Amino acid sequence: RKEVEQDPGPFNVPEGATVAFNCTYSNSASQSFFWYRQDCRKEPKLLMSVYSSGNEDGRFTAQLNRASQYISLLIRDSKLSDSATYLCVVNRGGNQFYFGTGTSLTVIP
Amino acid sequence: DAGITQSPRHKVTETGTPVTLRCHQTENHRYMYWYRQDPGHGLRLIHYSYGVKDTDKGEVSDGYSVSRSKTEDFLLTLESATSSQTSVYFCAINRGLNNSPLHFGNGTRLTVT
Numbered sequence: 001r002k003e004v005e006q007d008p009g010p011f012n013v014p015e016g017a018t019v020a021f022n023c024t025y026s027n028s029a030s031q032s033f034f035w036y037r038q039d040c041r042k043e044p045k046l047l048m049s050v051y052s053s054g055n056e057d058g059r060f061t062a063q064l065n066r067a068s069q070y071i072s073l074l075i076r077d078s079k080l081s082d083s084a085t086y087l088c089v090v091n092r093g094g095n096q097f098y099f100g101t102g103t104s105l106t107v108i109p
Numbered sequence: 110d111a112g113i114t115q116s117p118r119h120k121v122t123e124t125g126t127p128v129t130l131r132c133h134q135t136e137n138h139r140y141m142y143w144y145r146q147d148p149g150h151g152l153r154l155i156h157y158s159y160g161v162k163d164t165d166k167g168e169v170s171d172g173y174s175v176s177r178s179k180t181e182d183f184l185l186t187l188e189s190a191t192s193s194q195t196s197v198y199f200c201a202i203n204r205g206l207n208n209s210p211l212h213f214g215n216g217t218r219l220t221v222t
Contacts, residue, residue, distance in 0.1 A: 004151075032208040043199055043213040044152070087151070089211070095140065095159070095203075097211060101151040 001026050004090050006100035014108050017078050021103045023088030024070045033064055033071045036087040038102065044087055047073075078107045112136045113214035115200050121220045128187040130217050132200030134180075140203040141183040142167075142211065143175065145196040152199065158183055159205075190221045 006023045013019045025033075033050035048055065050062040050071050061074040071090075075082055088100035112135035122128050132141060142157040144167075154167030156175040164175050172194060176184045187194055200214040 032210075034210050041218075043215050046210045046212065049208065049210060091208075095142070095154075095157050095165075097142075097154070099151040099153075101149060 003027060003098035004088055004100040006088050006103050008101060008103060010104040010106060012106045012108055013078055015078055015080060017107075018074065018076045019078055019105065020072055020074045021086055021088075021105075022070050022072050023090075023100050024068075025088075025090045025098070026069070027090075027092055028066075028069060029092055030069075030090045031093045032091040033062075034089040034091075035060075035062055035071075035073045036089055038085045038087055040085075047086070075105075078105075080107050080109060083107045113200060113202055113212060115198075115214040115217050117217060118215070119218045121222060122190050123222055124191060125189050128190050128219065130185045130198055130200075130219070132183045132185070132214055134183075134202050136202060136212075137180060138202040139180075139205045141177065142201040142203070143173070143183065143185045144199045144201060145169065145194075146199060146216075147196050155185065155198075187219075190219075192221050195219060195221045 035047040036044040037047045038044040050064045054063045059076045063072045083106045085102040085104050087102045090098045114133045116131045143155040144152040146152050153169045155173050158164045158177040174186045198217045201211040
């Protein structure tokens, strides 16, 4: 079983829509969680860390559910510029970072 | 930007030739990593370093070696490149504190013909 699993999509949504991605992780000892954004042929860039109580940054909300071992990312009021691949990253402590394969989002005018 | 530079940005080489990729950071972070990214696999760890001259293998280390003689530089060497090593290579750094994220360089696109 993969350490981190994401629905690859693609998700095609109209501008202004709300879209949610989920990511599941297999190891209950995982300690920290992140969402990254990756544009085509570019490096992954940190979008936000995910905290136990959930956190929000503008139109983006991240949630962590330790009991069910998943994290989620909610994007409200989608913009064309949100089109990208979103990577879920889980850290099991130390240097053990595990990556999902990414979820592709296209926001349509 | 996190102050990470990778070079070269693009490289085409022939099977059997040695190739060295360079990662340079200006952040004085202790931890540095080399990943490769391939379709359907996500990012996979090749090697990482936790200090000068301190390195360890990752998930896909076969065919690769690394060196870190200075805090700011982490080199990845393909001793004898193979077509299966055609990939996009990303360097990343980490402060090493609890819950600190990775920050990535802008990548090297390597093609082995």
